Amino acid sequence: MTTNSSLISIQRSTDTKKKPPQDQLGFGIYYTDHMFVMDYSVGQGWHDPRIIPYQPLVLDPAAKVFHYGQTIFEGLKAYKTADDRIQLFRPRDNFQRMNRSNDRMSVPELDIDMAMAALEQLIAVDREWIPSLEGTSLYIRPFVIATQPTLGVAPSEHYQFIIIMSPVGAYYPEGINPVKIHVESDYVRAVPGGSGEAKTAGNYASALKSQQAAKEQGYTQVLWLDGKQHKYIEEVGSMNVFFKIGGTVYTPALTGSILHGITRDSVIRLLKHWGIPVEERMLAIDELYEAGRNGTLEEAFGTGTAAVISPIGEMNWNGEKLIIGEGKTGQLSKSVYDTLTGIQTGAVADPFGWTQQVEVIGK
Amino acid sequence: MTTNSSLISIQRSTDTKKKPPQDQLGFGIYYTDHMFVMDYSVGQGWHDPRIIPYQPLVLDPAAKVFHYGQTIFEGLKAYKTADDRIQLFRPRDNFQRMNRSNDRMSVPELDIDMAMAALEQLIAVDREWIPSLEGTSLYIRPFVIATQPTLGVAPSEHYQFIIIMSPVGAYYPEGINPVKIHVESDYVRAVPGGSGEAKTAGNYASALKSQQAAKEQGYTQVLWLDGKQHKYIEEVGSMNVFFKIGGTVYTPALTGSILHGITRDSVIRLLKHWGIPVEERMLAIDELYEAGRNGTLEEAFGTGTAAVISPIGEMNWNGEKLIIGEGKTGQLSKSVYDTLTGIQTGAVADPFGWTQQVEVIGK
Ligand SMILES: Cc1ncc(COP(=O)(O)O)c(C=O)c1O
Ligand SMILES: Cc1ncc(COP(=O)(O)O)c(C=O)c1O
Numbered sequence: 120m121t122t123n124s125s126l127i128s129i130q131r132s133t134d135t136k137k138k139p140p141q142d143q144l145g146f147g148i149y150y151t152d153h154m155f156v157m158d159y160s161v162g163q164g165w166h167d168p169r170i171i172p173y174q175p176l177v178l179d180p181a182a183k184v185f186h187y188g189q190t191i192f193e194g195l196k197a198y199k200t201a202d203d204r205i206q207l208f209r210p211r212d213n214f215q216r217m218n219r220s221n222d223r224m225s226v227p228e229l230d231i232d233m234a235m236a237a238l239e240q241l242i243a244v245d246r247e248w249i250p251s252l253e254g255t256s257l258y259i260r261p262f263v264i265a266t267q268p269t270l271g272v273a274p275s276e277h278y279q280f281i282i283i284m285s286p287v288g289a290y291y292p293e294g295i296n297p298v299k300i301h302v303e304s305d306y307v308r309a310v311p312g313g314s315g316e317a318k319t320a321g322n323y324a325s326a327l328k329s330q331q332a333a334k335e336q337g338y339t340q341v342l343w344l345d346g347k348q349h350k351y352i353e354e355v356g357s358m359n360v361f362f363k364i365g366g367t368v369y370t371p372a373l374t375g376s377i378l379h380g381i382t383r384d385s386v387i388r389l390l391k392h393w394g395i396p397v398e399e400r401m402l403a404i405d406e407l408y409e410a411g412r413n414g415t416l417e418e419a420f421g422t423g424t425a426a427v428i429s430p431i432g433e434m435n436w437n438g439e440k441l442i443i444g445e446g447k448t449g450q451l452s453k454s455v456y457d458t459l460t461g462i463q464t465g466a467v468a469d470p471f472g473w474t475q476q477v478e479v480i481g482k
Numbered sequence: 483m484t485t486n487s488s489l490i491s492i493q494r495s496t497d498t499k500k501k502p503p504q505d506q507l508g509f510g511i512y513y514t515d516h517m518f519v520m521d522y523s524v525g526q527g528w529h530d531p532r533i534i535p536y537q538p539l540v541l542d543p544a545a546k547v548f549h550y551g552q553t554i555f556e557g558l559k560a561y562k563t564a565d566d567r568i569q570l571f572r573p574r575d576n577f578q579r580m581n582r583s584n585d586r587m588s589v590p591e592l593d594i595d596m597a598m599a600a601l602e603q604l605i606a607v608d609r610e611w612i613p614s615l616e617g618t619s620l621y622i623r624p625f626v627i628a629t630q631p632t633l634g635v636a637p638s639e640h641y642q643f644i645i646i647m648s649p650v651g652a653y654y655p656e657g658i659n660p661v662k663i664h665v666e667s668d669y670v671r672a673v674p675g676g677s678g679e680a681k682t683a684g685n686y687a688s689a690l691k692s693q694q695a696a697k698e699q700g701y702t703q704v705l706w707l708d709g710k711q712h713k714y715i716e717e718v719g720s721m722n723v724f725f726k727i728g729g730t731v732y733t734p735a736l737t738g739s740i741l742h743g744i745t746r747d748s749v750i751r752l753l754k755h756w757g758i759p760v761e762e763r764m765l766a767i768d769e770l771y772e773a774g775r776n777g778t779l780e781e782a783f784g785t786g787t788a789a790v791i792s793p794i795g796e797m798n799w800n801g802e803k804l805i806i807g808e809g810k811t812g813q814l815s816k817s818v819y820d821t822l823t824g825i826q827t828g829a830v831a832d833p834f835g836w837t838q839q840v841e842v843i844g845k
Contacts, residue, residue: 147544147633154543175540176548180517180646181510185539185627188551188683189690225690260633264548270510270623270648272720274690283543285633307675310709312668314688320551321684325677327552327588327637346673347710357635 126233127155127240132172141252144288146425147260151245155237155282159227165280168233170241173283179268183275189265190320191220194424195381196287197242197257197477199249200465205242205477208463210235212381217261219379220317225274226263234261234280241282243479254289256463258425290426295448295456297432298421300355301333302342302404304437308353308376310346315353315376323357330356338435340421344404346376352402358421358429359383362407363451365415367396374401382422386455388471395451404436411441418449427463428456489596490518490603495535504615507651509788510623514608518600518645522590528643531596533604536646542631546638552628553683554583557787558744559650560605560620560840562612563828568605568840571826573598575744580624582742583680588637589626597624597643604645606842617652619826621788653789658811658819660795661784663718664696665705665767667800671716671739673709678716678739686720693719701798703784707767709739715765721784721792722746725770726814728778730759737764745785749818751834758814767799774804781812790826791819 132152139149150173157168184190193213198206214231221228238259242249249257261282265275306329309315314322326341333341340356352371354360359380361370368390373379390397410416411434419431430453432446443449461467462474495515502512513536520531547553556576561569577594584591601622605612612620624645628638669692672678677685689704696704703719715734717723722743724733731753736742753760773779774797782794793816795809806812824830825837 150544150631173543176543176545177538177540180536180539180644181513181623181648182539184683185547185553185625186555186623186683187686187690188553189687190548190551192549223691224687225694258633260544260549262548268513270621272686272689272693274694281543285544305675307673310670310673310676312670312709312712313673313676314684317688319684319687320547320549321677321682321687323550323635324552324587324682324684325680326635327550328586330635331588331637346675349675 127168127170127237129170129240129244130172131244138248139286141250141255141286142288144250144255144286146287147258147285149285151248151284151286153241153244155241157237157280159278159280161276165227165230165233168237170244176279178266181268181270183265183267183269186270187265187272188319188321189224189226189275190263191217191224191226192260192262192318192320193217195259196424196463197249197259198464199251202465204465205246205249205479206463206465207238207475207477209381209385209473210238210475213261216318216379216381220319221263223314223317224319226265226278229280238282239477241284242477245284246479248284248286250286252289254291256287258285258287260285295428295430295453297430297446297448298339299337299433299435300340300342300431301336301338302434302436303329303333303344304349307346308343311375313346313376316378318378342434350403350405352404352407353377355421355431358423358426360421361386361419362402362410362416363418363449364410367398368451369398369400369402371402372399380422382424382427382459385459385473386422389455389458392470408436408439408441411443416443418452419443420449420452420455427459428452490531490533490600492533492603492607493535494607501611502649504613504618504649505651507613507618507649509650510621510648512648514611514647514649516604516607518604520600520643522641522643524639528590528593528596531600533607539642541629544631544633546628546630546632549633550628550635551682551684552587552589552638553626554580554587554589555623555625555681555683556580558622559787559826560612560622561827562614565828567828568609568612568842569826569828570601570838570840572744572748572836573601573838576624579681579742579744583682584626586677586680587682589628589641592643601645602840604647605840608647609842611647611649613649615652617654619650621648621650623648658791658793658816660793660809660811661702662700662796662798663703663705663794664699664701665797665799666692666696666707667712670709671706674738676709676739679741681741705797708737713766713768715767715770716740718784718794721786721789723784724749724782725765725773725779726781726812727773730761731814732761732763732765734765735762743785745787745790745822748822748836749785752818752821755833771799771802771804774806779806781815782806783812783815783818790822791815
């Protein structure tokens with residue numbers, strides 16, 4: 120742990136909550152007993168780092184976050200290993216991405232060592248909340264909100280950086296299973312020059328309408344095309360996306376409107392490590408459909424922290440259905456899933472240095 | 483007032499705040515003694531409309547507004563007339579636009595009669611806060627936030643609709659004055675299929691970076707070009723924009739990524755009423771510069787609730803400066819400003835039925 124951690128004050132909760140059963144966790148429904156909070160004001164910088172009992176935020180109704188959406192978030196997980204250690208997966212990459220998002224949204228930079236110290240201490244305090252049932256984990260949500268109560272459209276002079284944590288269930292309680300995806304032809308998630316590369320609230324709000332329409336038609340998620348031509352594949356819901364075509368794995372290049380997924384990066388490196396050809400490039404939706412029709416499209420899957428790997432069994436683009444891999448989970452998808460989740464939970468060796476132990480002093 | 487108003491409970495503030503001097507109000511800095519709040523939950527719909535003392539919101543840190551930005555806002559003004567009446571300017575249009583924004587962002591619809599009743603009662607309760615000094619007004623900020631404390635990316639099942647009010651100063655304390663505008667060539671505000679037509683937080687957050695860069699170079703605002711080709715003029719900051727070229731007034735057509743400004747609509751109707759030719763059409767930035775070079779560009783101005791009319795005296799597009807109307811406020815800009823503000827404050831007759839009186843019972 121870094122030296123910064125000594126600056127963090129800790130106020131322990133006196134009435135700890137009852138923990139929900141580990142087979143009924145769901146996603147982002149229950150929260151641990153504590154949270155981390157740190158304030159920012161112009162002139163003073165980030166200050167008063169503290170771990171306090173999980174509690175409501177008390178904010179002026181004019182706080183800028185409610186009106187102009189100046190907010191950033193991250194998502195990562197802590198895992199319990201079979202021998203009872205606690206592991207994080209590439210946590211510094213999350214805080215680095217957070218700082219890139221902060222920069223795009225005119226939010227002040229965070230000290231990454233400080234953020235890491237905060238995270239490790241918070242996990243140590245709430246370590247009993249990390250579930251151990253297969254497939255479960257502790258989902259961690261760091262976020263920044265603009266709190267200055269003024270209505271002028273300008274960057275806030277006050278912020279809070281907060282970390283909350285939620286024990287989450289297995290994404291696939293009955294094992295990894297392919298999903299159906301609706302290709303969105305009208306709505307747009309992001310465009311170069313916009314905020315699509317930042318993990319900021321507005322991107323998610325504007326995606327809801329398309330997502331709901333897809334759900335009503337029986338699809339789990341939406342595949343987004345580029346905002347200029349509605350032609351190139353970008354992402355799937357809150358996941359990056361991969362396609363195995365004729366033995367090569369393709370994923371859309373990071374052209375300025377796609378989130379730089381940490382799982383995406385891990386998959387690319389894992390595939391290269393295995394000697395499987397991977398290409399990051401622009402990939403047109405009609406090219407994909409052509410590969411589907413001529414039988415060279417072998418597998419498709421989404422990647423993200425929540426599900427890790429989400430195989431795609433069916434797509435629908437303007438009414439044309441494409442069944443991928445007979446609607447079953449492909450072999451590569453399964454291997455990547457098993458290896459990544461294995462590394463995350465400590466069941467598989469980590470040759471990449473992706474995992475980081477959380478030391479719990481006095482455990 | 484509609485019958486609905488009888489449903490609104492009123493809890494009066496016991497310690498009223500000191501009112502700031504009317505010549506030092508600024509914009510969105512001070513708030514009145516009361517606010518309106520109404521809750522929504524799936525199944526129950528909108529319920530518990532209430533006027534309460536202005537107070538902080540108490541929200542779970544997992545409330546969706548902090549993470550996925552599901553929030554809508556509006557902005558309108560109440561004016562004090564010389565004979566001490568209270569006037570609103572096209573308030574139903576604001577709530578109608580709010581409902582269009584709500585629809586885009588998967589937020590439940592509001593009952594417009596209910597919203598109007600809430601607004602009128604709130605104004606009546608805080609009527610002493612409406613400033614009367616020339617150019618001042620009471621700025622009204624209705625907004626909706628998503629409050630459900632779950633981290634799944636899906637529309638919230640709980641919301642709050644809130645109205646806060648702020649006495650605001652004259653936008654031009656020294657009289658109406660032209661601003662300098664920076665034409666943004668890299669960043670993008672909105673694209674068709676995105677959320678640019680909705681008055682939602684994310685649009686404003688992602689605009690901050692470009693705005694800050696322009697400010698540092700001495701420009702007041704940014705002129706946004708379309709997100710696909712970076713060619714067509716869309717808006718200026720939080721204003722729609724008009725250009726007088728060769729006797730005709732042009733404003734960008736509402737092509738799907740531009741906010742449907744109520745001031746914009748009022749200006750178009752006023753100009754038509756005056757017999758001045760107005761055209762809503764796509765307007766390329768190079769076409770505008772060409773008009774500037776050949777001397778046919780006579781005037782340029784932005785339109786919005788905050789400033790009403792904001793004359794543009796200078797533009798900068800990739801380093802090429804364009805001085806408009808010798809950098810002075812044009813005659814048409816001035817006439818439109820005087821007439822609109824005159825109608826708003828009751829100094830000029832309102833042939834359009836735009837103004838609405840707020841009746842204060844027992845005044
Ligand atoms: C829009 C979007 N794309 C992709 C991802 C995947 O990123 P990561 O693998 O870092 O979780 C996320 C977040 O999880 C996301 O929100
Ligand atoms: C992006 C944007 N464009 C234009 C306007 C002008 O709209 P209105 O005239 O209704 O105030 C606003 C709001 O004031 C705005 O936020």
